Amino acid sequence: MTTYNEAFKDIPGTVIFDATQSRLGYQLNMFCMSLMNAGNRAAFKADERAYLAGFPMTEAQRQAVLDRDYNRMIALGGNIYFLAKIGATDGFSFQNLAAKMTGVPEEDYRAMMIAGGRPAQGNRSRSNPGR
Amino acid sequence: MARIVAGVTTSHVPAIGAALDLGKTADPYWQPVFAGYEFSKRWIADQKPDVVVLVYNDHASAFSLELIPTFAIGCAESFAPADEGWGPRPVPVVQGHPELAWHIAQSTILDEFDMTIVNRMDVDHGLTVPLSLMFGQPAAWPCKVIPLAVNVVQYPPPTGNRCWNLGRAIRKAVETFPEDLKVMVWGTGGMSHQLQGPRAGLINREFDTAFLDRLSSDPEGLAKIPHVDYVREAGSEGIELVMWLIMRGALARDAREVYRFYHVPASNTAVGHMILENA
Numbered sequence: 001m002t003t004y005n006e007a008f009k010d011i012p013g014t015v016i017f018d019a020t021q022s023r024l025g026y027q028l029n030m031f032c033m034s035l036m037n038a039g040n041r042a043a044f045k046a047d048e049r050a051y052l053a054g055f056p057m058t059e060a061q062r063q064a065v066l067d068r069d070y071n072r073m074i075a076l077g078g079n080i081y082f083l084a085k086i087g088a089t090d091g092f093s094f095q096n097l098a099a100k101m102t103g104v105p106e107e108d109y110r111a112m113m114i115a116g117g118r119p120a121q122g123n124r125s126r127s128n129p130g131r
Numbered sequence: 132m133a134r135i136v137a138g139v140t141t142s143h144v145p146a147i148g149a150a151l152d153l154g155k156t157a158d159p160y161w162q163p164v165f166a167g168y169e170f171s172k173r174w175i176a177d178q179k180p181d182v183v184v185l186v187y188n189d190h191a192s193a194f195s196l197e198l199i200p201t202f203a204i205g206c207a208e209s210f211a212p213a214d215e216g217w218g219p220r221p222v223p224v225v226q227g228h229p230e231l232a233w234h235i236a237q238s239t240i241l242d243e244f245d246m247t248i249v250n251r252m253d254v255d256h257g258l259t260v261p262l263s264l265m266f267g268q269p270a271a272w273p274c275k276v277i278p279l280a281v282n283v284v285q286y287p288p289p290t291g292n293r294c295w296n297l298g299r300a301i302r303k304a305v306e307t308f309p310e311d312l313k314v315m316v317w318g319t320g321g322m323s324h325q326l327q328g329p330r331a332g333l334i335n336r337e338f339d340t341a342f343l344d345r346l347s348s349d350p351e352g353l354a355k356i357p358h359v360d361y362v363r364e365a366g367s368e369g370i371e372l373v374m375w376l377i378m379r380g381a382l383a384r385d386a387r388e389v390y391r392f393y394h395v396p397a398s399n400t401a402v403g404h405m406i407l408e409n410a
Contacts, residue, residue: 008358014362018286019286030195035216036215037214038214038218071328080326091217101331102329102332112332117334120333
């Protein structure tokens, strides 16, 4: 079991949503689920901090949501399919979120995708960066 | 008797659904994507399947973290499009086929696959985008659909080999259903893409091309790929490709590839599509 989980840790820039992350992020992700309802989306937008207080997550998780820091939310147990509901509530596309997470302007990210995307070469392995 | 006549695989990128719903199919960015499905739309209009068993993954829509079934089969009369955060897609309600769905559930469970039976489930872009790509924008979907949701969000997802074997069990189930039905099995998701973190945007054309090649010629070999290889080579969301093996397992070993399409990008994703026909 350890071998299965450990093997993924060699892949750069990637968090696997395993048991550890799922337990860490349960409340954060359940908050995201609540945004599938239009009334809840309106309540969240009206007063984000008050809405977040209704979910028993950590203050660090709440702050990451307020900051729209998606990489931080993922580190704190968020899963991208759940977090995407925050992006949708804000009116942003998945591509916009991806650009944010990679730290480049959306136009640059879009241009990278049109040019064929981020290559696998050099992005496969932490222990062997040239692979 | 019911019979499986063909299999279809396709990506199910949400932005494709949005492009269609917002009337952007002729935009230079989207035109090549939709052009890649023109053959398929003509083909399926000729084929006229009665039922599609549509293998897809739910993206935190019907299933949150409260309940995470590995394989869930929709046995309801109908399935409504889900509100994924921007309102439900303006597409028809999906009509199920409860008799065949229950038959597949019983047959596969007795074959030792522990299926979850679902009587109420909204269906998200994972299921509706493939229908839109294959059928366009009709007032009602032209066939019945049995949703088969596979967990690929919470680790561990099922292995490729498990998916391949489930496909084989579905084939056996369909072939023992007494009604004369033309059935298709679709496997959706993929191809290479990563939606999270600093590595988002990963695309691997070589991996995808080899996957398509082997899907028709070497499915048993493909079924042996471990999860870590999918993530390393095809990105964290490339793991969705295990679902294609359910489609492939449901077809005959000598099923014939009749169409293939590959395009980069649709939003963050490599679009892959293949049609296989049973002899």
